[in-house]
Amino acid sequence: MLGVVITVASWLGGCATPLDARKDREFQSNAHVHNRPTHRPVRSFTSFSDSLTCMDHMLRAADMPTTLITSKYIPDYSGRVSVATKDMIITALSQMSRVSNAFRYVDFEVELTRQDTVQNLTTILLNNNQLRLQRPALYLSGAIAFVDQNVINNRWDMGTSASRLETGYSANRNATLLGLEMHLGDFRTRTFIPGLDSSNEIIIANGGQGLDLAGRISDYGVHFNVGRDYTQGVGIATRTLVELAMIELLGKWARLPYWQCLTLDQAHPDFQRQLRDWYNAGNASQHRSLVQRSLASQGYLPADVPLRESDSQELRLAVARFQADHGMVVTGRVDFTTYERALRQFVEIDEEGRFTRIGWETGGRATGWPPQTQHLAIDLQVENPVIDRTRFESGTPIYLSSSLSRSAHLYCFMSNGHGQVIRLLPNAAMPHALLSANQTVRIPDWMSPNPGFLLDAGQPGTETVGCFASTRDMAGLLPGLTEPPALSLLGGVQGIDGVQQAFTQALGEGEFASQRVQWQVLPAGPAMQAAPAPAAPSVAPPAAPSSPPASGGAR
Structure with missing residues (x-):
């Protein structure tokens, strides 16, 4: 017995000596693989993600002009919800403005405690009067008002005991309430608008089950334990409340039937x-x-x-x-x-x-599929933030956007008052005609600091922009319209009617979608008459942001 003890002590003493890391080289080499996540990242979706998209299209249909908006810091007075609520608000506003461009968030808040590049540069430029922050029209205020933990808490335990066998079973369920208060205010007067408030609560639940078994055979004992639990996250619950509050507040402010976007089947939990x-x-x-x-x-x-x-x-x-x-x-x-x-x-x-x-079975064999193919349609809009979008003075910048109901090839053309035609899309900035469903193209891209060209109202008369879409690539079928460089005059074509006639001859009637918008160009005011607009659209680099365009047509 003494020999066994000495042997064990010697072995433990050997284990106390430093290990040779080189012997673990093969083991260590696995770290490059094991340190990576097992799953791909996923986008954060809630029950109201589609409702935000619905609001975006509803705002677009209502021709809502772009509104500048900001928000205050959203505190958590309970101290139990550590989430970035303000950033969730920015994300929700962005999702509501992808097509409509209804809201632009102004990062108005300057935190003196933060030391990052943007904050430091903002402080320097503001102190030197070299930074001009746009004043928002609206601002959001609110707070995570309360977190009532374990409002309901049910527990159930049961066990048996015998000389050689013991069993136990336990179960528990509880629910916590999370409340968010949000308000919409007028930034100019710093007053909250009566009735534009949102007060919602959500339930965060968790539960679990456990089973214990313990037994003894002669002098040996065995213990077995198994359990399963679930906990609903506070982060996704807060995002759900934020998205619901944005839909309610801004839907009420815009006086739109926002409730239609909240009754979608996809909004069901x-x-x-x-x-x-x-x-x-x-x-x-x-x-x-x-x-x-x-x-x-x-x-x-x-x-x-x-x-x-x-x-x-x-x-x-x-x-x-x-x-x-x-x-x-x-x-x-x-x-x-x-x-x-x-x-x-x-x-x-x-x-x-x-x-x-609808139209599919558990076994994966579809009945009546493919469903009715969605009709190809173009949504072409003038996006200037004015009430009357059919009359512009010569030299006024024109902003357009276009989207398709389904994936297709998109071609857009512009005709001036003399019937001269240029191709707007595709162009050097957007060389591919294929456009995905519901993807919005800005003409020109006013969100980009380098849009590639600018579009101005030309000489007095009627100007027209027409867009044509087809599931077929028209590059080989209409070389006269697709091969010349973009933003240059197209020979042998008279007006948008001539473009439509060419599409009809190449594809046939009803084999493509088309839409056009037009506006009247009025004589320029005294400030713009110093530089007369050319007779035909011209191409030039975009003007510097600090100086207004000096010529008409596409530049």
Whole structure:
């Protein structure tokens, strides 16, 4: 017995000596792989993410001019919610303005305690009167008002005991309430607008189950424990409240029927859970089949493409474009997020309040698919922040935007009062004609510091911009319209009617979509008459931001 003790002591003493790290070289080499995340990052979606998109299109349809808005710091008086509420507000406003450009957030707050490049430069330029901050019209104020923890707390425990066996079972459930108060104020008077407030609460729940077994066989004992728990996150709950508050406040302020965006089936809390159940019931091949049919119905794939049993380059590119258009992390793979976003238009709530699928079965074999292909339509708008967008003085900058209801090739042209035509799109800044569904193109891109060209009202008369879209690439079919450089005069074409006639001859009637807008150009005021506009649209680099454009047409 003494020999055994001496042997064990000697072994422990040997373990106390320093190890040779070189012997672990192969083990250490795995660190380069094991330090990486197991899953790809995903975009943060809530029940109201689609409601924000709905509000964006509603604001666009109402022709809401761009409004500058800011917010105060959103405190948490409970001290239990450590989230960046202000940044969630900025994200929600951005999602509501992607198409409509309804709101621009002014980063008006300067924090003296922060030491970063933007804050330091802002302080220096403000003190030297070299920075001009635009005054917002509205501001948001609010706070996380309360967190009532464990409002409901149920616990249940049971156990048995015997000479050689003991068992135990426990279960618990509890719920916490989180409240957010938000208000909308007039920045000029620093007064809150009566009735423009939002006060909402959300439940954060968690629960768990546990099982214990303990037994003894002769002199030996065995103990076994298993449990499962869930906890709903406070971060996503706060984001949900913020998005709901933005829809309510700004919908009331704009006097729009915002409640239509809150009654979407996708806003139901159980929507994603039900989609997850259907996703788990299928396999990868079934997921690809369903998503491919959905993408074909939305114009991301030709309707006659055969179903793929495995990934293909064409399908991956279509999935990647769909993911980019819908704000997801682009992977080109059909994961659950892509599956849920692609099939949500084919799910509705039945009369009994349950989610039901439209045109597809659990086995993945679609009935009646592909669904009715979405009609190709163009949404072409004048975006100048004025009430009357049909009359402009000569030399006035013109801002346009265009989007498509489904993926197609887009071509835009401009005609002056004499019928001379130039091509606006595609151009050097946007060389590709293929445009994704619901992707907005700004003409010119007034959000970019280097838009490539500027568009001004020319000589008095009528100017017209027409856009044409087709599922076919027109580069080889209409070389006279597509091959000359953009923003240069096109020979042999008279006005937008001539462009439409060329499309009709190449494709046939009804095989393409078209839309046009026009405005009357009025004589310039005294300040602009010093530099007369040219008779035809001209091309020149964009003017410096500090000086107004001096010539008409496209520059």
